[in-house]
Amino acid sequence: MTLPQAGSEGVAARVPRSIPEASVARLAVYLRMLGELAEQGADTVSSEELAAATGVNSAKLRKDLSYIGSYGIRGVGYSVSALVHQLERALGLNHRQAVALIGVGNLGHALAGYGGFGGRGFPVTALFDVDPDLVGIHINGILVEHVRAIGDTCRERGITIGMIATPGPAAQGICDMLVEAGVRCILNFAPVVLQVPDEVEVRKVDLAVELQILAFHVARKRLVAESPETEASLAVPATDVDVVPPPDAQTNGHPVNSTLNGGMR
Amino acid sequence: MTLPQAGSEGVAARVPRSIPEASVARLAVYLRMLGELAEQGADTVSSEELAAATGVNSAKLRKDLSYIGSYGIRGVGYSVSALVHQLERALGLNHRQAVALIGVGNLGHALAGYGGFGGRGFPVTALFDVDPDLVGIHINGILVEHVRAIGDTCRERGITIGMIATPGPAAQGICDMLVEAGVRCILNFAPVVLQVPDEVEVRKVDLAVELQILAFHVARKRLVAESPETEASLAVPATDVDVVPPPDAQTNGHPVNSTLNGGMR
């Protein structure tokens, strides 16, 4: 719509065009499913089939795919192998992305030992920690180095992605070192909000937040289940400015134990 | 404005009113930050401060908070303790949510041993696996049971959330068992799309997808860096309706080797 921005033939035919972030995430899912289908010997898939397998609307899937070009065959579907190839190109998987992992504790060990990354084009090629017991050991054949080596090692090995699995308080410092070393993409597992320059992309994996979103749904389901009729009153806009009447909560001091888990860490 | 559309609008006094999902996720982040602020002895915060600390727009933050009620004081800000209390109420954290974890492998071990969940109101109270070497051991004081006990144990302990950390192929089966046992919220770490009834909420943590999104940005940055100006032309709606002219793509058969890493795991 807004910007068709004709595919400039001059520059390579790649034309990444701006793909909506939401679509990028789904494209990655399609790609994985296509890999499985290829293993099962599938030659072609229709948008309907692929959509069902990945749990999305088929129109949305087609629109997603349309962002990377027109590689389907009307009346038939998509060639699995061709689509895999195009998706890899569009997602930037034709260049290997070397990954560094900082913080080799409980979570870091699991991540370092996980074969699913390297197998998909994201080899973990550098490990860092500060614990003297960890520095020097090998995990999955990779040496754990001291964090002070981050700058040199990342530059040497052309690290493009950093994964931070240190305790929260250490994360910002590590982040700064990575940025300093030229790393422009960071995946953060620590429960803190990282401050970075504009050109650096940060994604956060926050499991506690995931659980809280689920908990919210549990609570909602419970309320809906308890109160028989929850509709109708919706249409009453005016009358009530009645704010929440919870008698207890008065502006500040609240009665019950303030720290249900208030000062958790 | 058009039609109310039976949106499940809350009513009860507690007024959970339907909070946008995106806001729920941020509310959880605000809550954590507020916990830290409380530790540091902060009494009140302004939306501007909290927004800066959590990396969001302050107007968005205020709107998010407005979904749970009006607990701010104009000219001053928000009482930290009161806001914490209200957020916990709104997010359903006044009820403890017992969590079950299925699959105690590399990742599962890290999750089971993580104190950050229990400390936030999500105690992991049940562990399951099929590996005979694991069934029977204790992790963090929790017994690992065989998956065949999922139904009984979940019902007994009032499990409301299930976390799946098994290999992909086993995930759907485990999911079915959880649903059967009455679990209505699932956090899935396996790289598969789970099929569940409508009333069950599934969230997926997919690290490979996270990396691919980052890789996409790496690729985009690279292209932008290489070609002098790829933006700007944005404002050229010019040749509107012209269909996509990607010259190369010939409708079907594509030349190159289809399987760059097509059949990866």
Next chain:
DNA sequence: AGCCGCTTGTGAAGGCACGCACAAAGTTGC
């Protein structure tokens, strides 16, 4: 007591994303 400055809460507007529905384009069968 009254004014002033600060901060909240929200109306309104813009943008993005979703999903329907359909024309275009290709295949298969006769």
Next chain:
DNA sequence: GCAACTTTGTGCGTGCCTTCACAAGCGGCT
């Protein structure tokens, strides 16, 4: 070679989310 069928690619309406901008409300200062 033509008709019927299948499936893609996308224009378009709808609703959600974000962001701006400002009136209203509150505390502090004089």
